[in-house]
Amino acid sequence: MKLFYAPGTCALAPHIVLEWVGEPYELEKVQLGSPEYLKINPLGQVPAMIDGTSGVMNQADAILKYLAHKYPDAKLGDDGTLQDAYELDRALAFFTGDVHPAFYPFFKPGRYSIDESESTLNSVKQASYKLIDKVFTYLNAHLDGLNYMVGNRRTIADPYAFAMIRWGNNLPKPLSEYPNIYRFYQQMRENEGIKRAMEQQGLKQ
Numbered sequence: 001m002k003l004f005y006a007p008g009t010c011a012l013a014p015h016i017v018l019e020w021v022g023e024p025y026e027l028e029k030v031q032l033g034s035p036e037y038l039k040i041n042p043l044g045q046v047p048a049m050i051d052g053t054s055g056v057m058n059q060a061d062a063i064l065k066y067l068a069h070k071y072p073d074a075k076l077g078d079d080g081t082l083q084d085a086y087e088l089d090r091a092l093a094f095f096t097g098d099v100h101p102a103f104y105p106f107f108k109p110g111r112y113s114i115d116e117s118e119s120t121l122n123s124v125k126q127a128s129y130k131l132i133d134k135v136f137t138y139l140n141a142h143l144d145g146l147n148y149m150v151g152n153r154r155t156i157a158d159p160y161a162f163a164m165i166r167w168g169n170n171l172p173k174p175l176s177e178y179p180n181i182y183r184f185y186q187q188m189r190e191n192e193g194i195k196r197a198m199e200q201q202g203l204k205q
């Protein structure tokens, strides 16, 4: 099992899951957009993963579900009920389809406009920030009274949440203004598997 990652990206989520599972795996740090990496994942994105003869797997949510299925004893998937399976899929879809895309224009505004003037790029970032605030406000309400994303137990949705909440550390509004998100993040930050994954990626915060 080999995980391709770049530090601090959404690849942190499957990296944490691999730490939680505790089986041997390899890590390969890649240069996003490099010709070498495009040969591995033509989308140029991380995470990507290879498991034996699987070929190159990509898409964070699919990789997370693959790991949950491959390692049922780690109990990081749904609990076997229809409702829980829905709740878990909903959480993964929220991060993949709402939170990740909300952040991307903030990180790479030049991709979202053919006018690259500073004022246009700032405008793209501000529009992105409005979306981030919207999804964080929703997430903050969801986490009210909860320590985990789904079913009040640890699942693959929690590292995904952690990786994206981490991106919120350098926003105009501090994370502490979303108190439930802030509490969730601080609590996850104490987890040994998360500490190991962050250390391996060279991440401080």
Ligand SMILES: N[C@@H](CCC(=O)N[C@@H](CS)C(=O)NCC(=O)O)C(=O)O
Pocket: 009, 010, 011, 032, 033, 044, 045, 046, 047, 058, 059, 060, 061, 096
């Ligand atoms: N749909 C993909 C998106 C992955 C993605 O965009 N990852 C970012 C890092 S968080 C990336 O590799 N960006 C490089 C790029 O877009 O060129 C997934 O969910 O895995």
